[in-house]
Amino acid sequence: MNIINQPYVGQLAVLYEGHGDPLPFQQLAARLGVPLYQGLPKEIPEAFLLTWRDGILKLLDRELFKKGGLFVDIEPRSGEQRSWPAPKQDALAHALGRKTRTVVDATTGWAQDSLHIFRMGYELLCIERSPVMAELLADGFMRLAGLDWMQRLNLEPPCLLTGNAIEILMALEAPPDCIYLDPMFPPKRKKSALTKKSMVVLRDLLGNDQDKEQLFEAAMKAAGKRVVVKSPDYAEPLGGKPSESFQGKLLRFDVYLK
Template sequence: MLPGKVPLLESCLSSLPAELINALSLLNLPICSEAPVSGYFLSCENNGLVLNTEKGEKIQPVLSKPAGFTGKQPLLRALAPARGGIVIDATAGLAGDSLKLALIANRVIAIERNPVVFALLVSALSLARSSALSGIEKIEAKYGDAIELIKQLPATDVIFMDPMFPPKRKRSALPPKSVRVLREIVGDDRDDEKLLRVARQHALRRVVVKRPLHSPPLANDHVALHEGKVVRYEVYLPTGKSL
């Protein structure tokens, strides 16, 4: 089964929360009556979705309060203008960064274009709402391509991007399981430069791009770099705006 055609177990349609069922109806995922012999598939446990991999691994994204998230964090310094405003997370993934954004912004629009990842994203948000996780009520998930959706949304203070990291050229330890599986499903983002151009045309104050330390900047005209231990945050001004 190709990652882009991951089926959903039919039994989930009668056991998941209505919020999640409504989101799944947008995705046109294949439905299977029983677990496939091989390949990826989605099942459900504890009112949420579980991604089952070809290797028999089970992944159920669960959001939790970010640990040690203080004003000294490079992400917070990069996102300073977002305090109290509206932020678009243009590459939401499983909403780990969206939750951090929600701790400082009034509203976060989390966009994800891969149907399987979006299903897992909505599942994680649903589980977090049921546990009253702080900040989760500020996150609104939208399914679609951010390059097109950003053009349809009102201009926002800050647009955040976390495109799939380019792999290291030298051999290194395997990334965490969830990141590795996401790469298998999504692949590399080959239109990240186009997304950056669109984001800069619609952000009011800045665009922040998350990148690994080992990779070159996404563009050469960033106005600030905020580095952490393994990633950095590149700050770009909107098109036509200067310091």
């Protein structure tokens, strides 16, 4: 697991609530270049807080403070197999391709697709541009490494790189079979009850992906066989007409073959 430290610029602080060793909290604040609060002050100017609760690194905003926070969930989503390797039966698996072995997820985010790809047995490299998300991911992957089935099968969690995905893709030593992109598209409606809190927070942290066209071009140059783009069903295909598409619930996977 490889974390390239980059200072976070934004409205974030680390919170130490007085439980356990304060050193990891101090180190986290130093890595991100953000304030550290020891105990909750009456007023917090920052919009987001990072803290460990129940042994899990969590991201809080004012709404989430008493609800437990957001974190990288390493458990399979509803409908996904718990076995390893999980059957390659859904739309994502069909998009990745039967002969694909190596996958790069260039827009990891909360890693729900990444972890599904990993559980299906692909060799996976994850890229995340946000230093904040990278810390949450590193914590999640560390918890993944400690699971009984991971240790029993002698598996390592996905490799994680933090930085500009366009630059990292251009510097890859060997082309992966597939590069997976899940860029953030502007929402269809400004406010939607269906929008998950995790996506709202991610959008607040990072904004919409303004460089997704450039990322797609870089992915097409760096991929060995194919690029897969996950899109909401209302969005135009990112790279023009795809070679093929696989439909999911309210979304689709566009495949661009080389």
